[in-house]
Amino acid sequence: MNTSRAAWLFITPALIILGLFFLLPVIAALILSVTDYDLYALADIRNLRFVALQNYWQLLQRPLFWSALGHTVYFVVVGVPLSLMASLGAALLLNSPLARFKPFFRTALFAPVVTTVVAVAVIWRYLFNTKYGLINYVLDSIGMPTVDWLGDPHWAMPTIILFAVWKNFGYNMIIFMAGLQAIPGDLYEAARIDGASAFAQFRHITLPMLKPTMLMVSILTVSGYFQLFAEPYVMTEGGPLQSTTSVLYLMYEEGFKWWNLGSASAVAFILFVIMFAVTATMLRLSRQGEKA
Amino acid sequence: MNRVARLIRTAAALALAGAAVTGCAKQEEGTRTLQFWTIGREGEAVEKLLPEFEREHPGLHVSVQQLPLTAAHQKLLTAYAGDSTPDITQLGNTWVPELVALDAIEPLDARVAGSKVVDKNDYFPAIWSTNVIDGKLYGVPWYVDTRLLFYRKDLLARVGYDHPPRDWNEWQAMMAKLSQPPGKTFGVLLPTNEFEQLLALSLQQDDPLLRDDGRYGNFRSAGFKKALTFYVSLFKNKQAPMMTNVGVGNPWAAFGQGFYTFYLSGPWNIGEFRKRLPPEQQGDWATTPLPGPNGPGASNAGGSSLVIFRASRHKDDAWALIEFLSRPTIQERFYQILGDMPPRRSSWEAPALRNDDKAAAFREQLERVKPTPPVAEWERIITEMQLVAAQAAHGDLTIDEAAAEIDRRADRLLEKRRWMLDHGHKASP
Numbered sequence: 001m002n003t004s005r006a007a008w009l010f011i012t013p014a015l016i017i018l019g020l021f022f023l024l025p026v027i028a029a030l031i032l033s034v035t036d037y038d039l040y041a042l043a044d045i046r047n048l049r050f051v052a053l054q055n056y057w058q059l060l061q062r063p064l065f066w067s068a069l070g071h072t073v074y075f076v077v078v079g080v081p082l083s084l085m086a087s088l089g090a091a092l093l094l095n096s097p098l099a100r101f102k103p104f105f106r107t108a109l110f111a112p113v114v115t116t117v118v119a120v121a122v123i124w125r126y127l128f129n130t131k132y133g134l135i136n137y138v139l140d141s142i143g144m145p146t147v148d149w150l151g152d153p154h155w156a157m158p159t160i161i162l163f164a165v166w167k168n169f170g171y172n173m174i175i176f177m178a179g180l181q182a183i184p185g186d187l188y189e190a191a192r193i194d195g196a197s198a199f200a201q202f203r204h205i206t207l208p209m210l211k212p213t214m215l216m217v218s219i220l221t222v223s224g225y226f227q228l229f230a231e232p233y234v235m236t237e238g239g240p241l242q243s244t245t246s247v248l249y250l251m252y253e254e255g256f257k258w259w260n261l262g263s264a265s266a267v268a269f270i271l272f273v274i275m276f277a278v279t280a281t282m283l284r285l286s287r288q289g290e291k292a
Numbered sequence: 293m294n295r296v297a298r299l300i301r302t303a304a305a306l307a308l309a310g311a312a313v314t315g316c317a318k319q320e321e322g323t324r325t326l327q328f329w330t331i332g333r334e335g336e337a338v339e340k341l342l343p344e345f346e347r348e349h350p351g352l353h354v355s356v357q358q359l360p361l362t363a364a365h366q367k368l369l370t371a372y373a374g375d376s377t378p379d380i381t382q383l384g385n386t387w388v389p390e391l392v393a394l395d396a397i398e399p400l401d402a403r404v405a406g407s408k409v410v411d412k413n414d415y416f417p418a419i420w421s422t423n424v425i426d427g428k429l430y431g432v433p434w435y436v437d438t439r440l441l442f443y444r445k446d447l448l449a450r451v452g453y454d455h456p457p458r459d460w461n462e463w464q465a466m467m468a469k470l471s472q473p474p475g476k477t478f479g480v481l482l483p484t485n486e487f488e489q490l491l492a493l494s495l496q497q498d499d500p501l502l503r504d505d506g507r508y509g510n511f512r513s514a515g516f517k518k519a520l521t522f523y524v525s526l527f528k529n530k531q532a533p534m535m536t537n538v539g540v541g542n543p544w545a546a547f548g549q550g551f552y553t554f555y556l557s558g559p560w561n562i563g564e565f566r567k568r569l570p571p572e573q574q575g576d577w578a579t580t581p582l583p584g585p586n587g588p589g590a591s592n593a594g595g596s597s598l599v600i601f602r603a604s605r606h607k608d609d610a611w612a613l614i615e616f617l618s619r620p621t622i623q624e625r626f627y628q629i630l631g632d633m634p635p636r637r638s639s640w641e642a643p644a645l646r647n648d649d650k651a652a653a654f655r656e657q658l659e660r661v662k663p664t665p666p667v668a669e670w671e672r673i674i675t676e677m678q679l680v681a682a683q684a685a686h687g688d689l690t691i692d693e694a695a696a697e698i699d700r701r702a703d704r705l706l707e708k709r710r711w712m713l714d715h716g717h718k719a720s721p
Contacts, residue, residue: 039668040708040717042373043394047708047717058704131541151539237362239485240536241682256366258672259373 033265042259055266065267067242068250069274071157075246076225079161083221084214086165087172092206094173095180106177110170117167121234124163125150150236153243160231160244167231168224172217179213180206215286219279226275247271326354326609327378331364331596334382334435337630338617345616352609365671372396379604380613382596383431385422385663386670391599392425393668398600398607399428409615414636418593422663431597432614433635435626438591439492439582440657442555442565444547446576456580460522463554463583467531470553474530480554481546482526483537484685487678488592489556492582494519495662496589502702506667507710509702511677512695518585520681520691527685534685544568547577556582558594562650563631579653581660593661595635633658669705676701 033055040047059065090109094102112120127134128149136146149159183206191201207214228246232238238245238253245253247267255264330338335358342354357378359367365387371377372394383391391397404410410432412420423431443456451470457463467479482489494501497515502508510516526532533540533552540546547555548569555561565577582591598617600610616622623634624642633654634640645651664670677698684694711717 036708038708039369039390039393040712042369043396044717047712049711129541130539148539151536151541240539241484242679256370259369 029265029268032261033263033269035262036260037262038260039258051262055263056270059263059266059270064242064245065247065250068245068247071244072226072228072246072248074157075161075164075228076222078158079164079225080218080221082161083165083169083225084172084218086169087217088176088210090169090173091176091180092202095177106174109173112167113170115167117230118234120167121163121231125235128159151240153241156236156240156244160228160235163235164225164228164231168221172221175213175217176210179210183209211286215282219282222282223275223279226271226278323351323353324606324609326352326380326606326613327357328354328613329357329359329368329378329381331359331382331384332361333630334596334632335359337626337632340629341617341622341625344622345613348616349609349612352612354613369394375603377601377603379606380598380600380610382434383599385419385431385433385593385595385597386674388423388431388597388599389425389666389670390668392430396602397430398602398604399430400432400600400611401429403611404429404432407615410618411636414638416593416635416637416658416661418661418663419595419635419658422593422595422666423597425666431599432618434596434598434617435623435632436635436654436658436661437558437594437596437633438654438657438661439488439556439558439594440591440653441580441582442547442557442561443578443580444550444553444576445578447550447553456578457583459583459587459589460585464522464525464531467526467554468529471529471531477550478533478552479531480526480556481535481540481543481552482523482532482556483535483540483543484527484682485536485678487674487681488558488594490519490523490678490681491664491674492556492591493523493589495592495664496582496584500665502665502667502673502706505713506665507706507713509673509699509706511698511702512692517691517695520684520694522585523681524684524691524694528687548573559633559651559654560631562648566650579650581653581657588660590660590662591657593663667706667709669702669709672705673702676705 034050034052035041036049036051036055093099094106094109099105126132128136130136130146130148130151133149135149139146147155149155187205187209188201191205196204227248229248229252232244232246232249233252236244238249248271251264251267251271254260254267328338335356339356342356346352346354364384368377368381368383368387368391372391377396383397388397404412415433416436419433419436423429423433441456447470448454448456448466451466453466457466470479471477494516497513497519499510499513499515501510501516503510503513527534537543543555544561544564545568546552547565562579566574569577582589584590598614600607600614604610617626618636620634620636620639620642623636623639624644626632627634627639627642628644633651634645640646640655645655664674667673680689680694680698680701683689684691689697
């Protein structure tokens, strides 16, 4: 038996599982997305019609799809930088030689990542409650106007972003810490001898050395944040006035609430194309940056 | 690697669960188990009634599964898709057409004809008719839900009225006086994310909400526009706060504080107000049938029914349970436990209901309720209606624009239904 055949033999189980549970569903979804599979088709398959690209076309004409896409982009554009800054900030603080009780803080800051979204979302809903919430209580006691955090269409998304950033920053923090520890100490030593300020050290040593980590972390975060679903599902059910309906939430409602699996699959594929394009652009931009 | 590990673990867990289930089944050999799904709080109440049913039917065990309202619709459809429907379920009567379109539930005409307990003529006709699709009966009403006005008698007396409103004009005159100071106090609470209020107002009109056998929306009709104009004017004139029910937070406390005088809501709030308002305020509030454009008006024929699934293997037992829950004495106890109002006139003869001054308005309203169009798409249409209406209330759309937009969305949702009807496919079996 030659090596190549042996290799194939070893990866066959993985390939079968991937094919069965990943490739096959994807192909099935692609086929579904060009049909009008709905409640009636569920009752009797003869009610199924082939509609070509009509699902996609109708979706692109629906105001709700565009507003859902807008909310998702808002969430990504505001949430990702905030999340990265929080992660990097926390990593820098923990990495500082002055930091005490490092293992404790590392665990404490990582804790939100391993908690269940549903459980913490319930607690955050209490914190953000208009009348009984701690946050409005604090705002009120320092004389600031209180905010209807989850009930006001303008505030609901910022509130969700805040929650998502808090929930997720610990994960990237750990990756950043690994990246920071990999930066050789003599670089900083040399910079200090040359009289570089702390900020200059950060700007000219830490950031460039972290660049590969940064790229990976931002691609992971962007693709994660595009799939916004659990937070609005638990905290606002897409409201108020659909101001927190994300693309994935729209897909869930289409597919499982109304059982329009045809158009739900179309939503999934459009989101896939968008995420693919964004990630590819990010990779290309970073490569161009390297050449320059 | 992770994914594979997870798969194996899931498979193992499933195998264990399967073993556990078969284990149970073996244990209870000789007894039949009836799977009964309930939605919302009804499950807790019905558990208290079931021991009596099980005593009357030895060898029959009822296993109740409570679904939260927000997940019930998905769960029922998913159960149908996955061939795991229960024997019997509680079903909101606006969902009946959907399950009938799926051919998932059993016609009950023959069983009702042979029944000594379920007597069609004893039920409120509009409530009964929500279960009849194309001439066939698919469910037996279990409890009713209609919307009418809760109001503060003392606040109304303060602005010079000793009676509740009789028609829209009087109602609006009252609300204008009550909404002082503007923006701080309001005449009525209509949470903008709930469709029931506008639906009740539009059911008071003569124009149907869909036309041509449910092929097209009829929201550009003069009647619907009239209801929408009235609804929107309440927000424009600051007689209703621009709030969702999340924004209101605690509507009961706000009612007690006089934040609003009228609350267009349903029967469960009788119990809530009794529980949540202090004793000294209990004499200050009352209920009254919904005023219409000219005199007493209609409201929606809501509520839940009991249906039997086609795939059930215990249909006779399921019917026995429906008959048990339809007895007036049981319905009286059900009302006492939960406050759910019975759909039969004879059940209303019970002292607990007959002597209840707050329930009397519901009894009167129930003779004047109207069903919603029996099409499977109704739930989506009504959801879209409210989204557009909220925009109109916000001032983003005019009445004509909003009516046209609702029609456009309804027509798009009804496209498949039109195709089915026009090509000889049956939209309901």
